Amino acid sequence: EVQLVEAGGGLVQSGRSLRLSCTTSGFSFGDYALSWFRQAPGKGLEWVGFIRTKGYGWTTEYAASVKGRFTISRDDSKRIAYLQMNSLKTEDTAVYYCTRDFTVLDHYYGMDVWGQGTTVTVS
C-alpha cells in the first residue's frame, strides 16, 4: 500500500523554525516528485512547493508566500521528504500535507497520493 505520513507539526512561536517530515512506503520513492501543500483553518488549499527527482537535479519550486523561508529537501535512501520552515509567521498556521506527484516528463498532472496532514500552529 502506498503511504505518506507527515510528522513534526506542533505549536511554535512566531519567528521560530520547525521541520516537517514525510515518511513514505509502498512505491519507488526516487522516481517521484513530491510536493507540500497547506490548508489554513476553514480555508482552501495552497501549494507550498515541490522537489523534483534526481533525474531533474532535485530542483525545487516554491510559492511566493514561503520562498526564502521554507526549504524542501529529500533523502532518497530513507524515502523521506522534509519541509524546513524558518521565520514562521502566524499566517503559516495550517494543516500541512505532503503528496506524491503524478508527472510525465516534468509536466505535472496532479497529486495522486496525499498524507493525512500534520498541524502547525504559529502563535
Add this chain to the structure above:
Amino acid sequence: DIQLTQSPSFLSASVGDRVTITCRASQGISSYLAWYQQKPGKAPKLLIYRASSLQSGVPSRFSGSGSGTEFTLTIISLQPEDFATYYCQQLNSYPFTFGPGTKVDIK
C-alpha cells in the same frame, strides 16, 4: 499567477441528482487541470487529471471536460459518499493554484 474561479460556491443536491461544477482559469492552461474531492478532516483525493482523465479507482460517475480556460466536473447520479467539497487545481504553471472550492451538500 493564474486565478481559478469555481461556480457555484455551494450546491445543495439530492442522492441521484446530476451535478455539474465549473472551473474557469484567468488564462489558458491547456488541459493541465485536476479535480479533487475533500471531506471534512481528511486529505484531498485526486479524481480527475489532465482535465478529463479519470484517476484509477475513482467511480465512473465522475467525469471531467474542458480545455483552455473553462472546465467542468460532472457527477452523474450523486451518491451519499459524494457529499464533500470539490477543488480544481491548475498545473500549467507555478504557482499551482486552486479554485476556492464548491461544497456539495445534502438537500
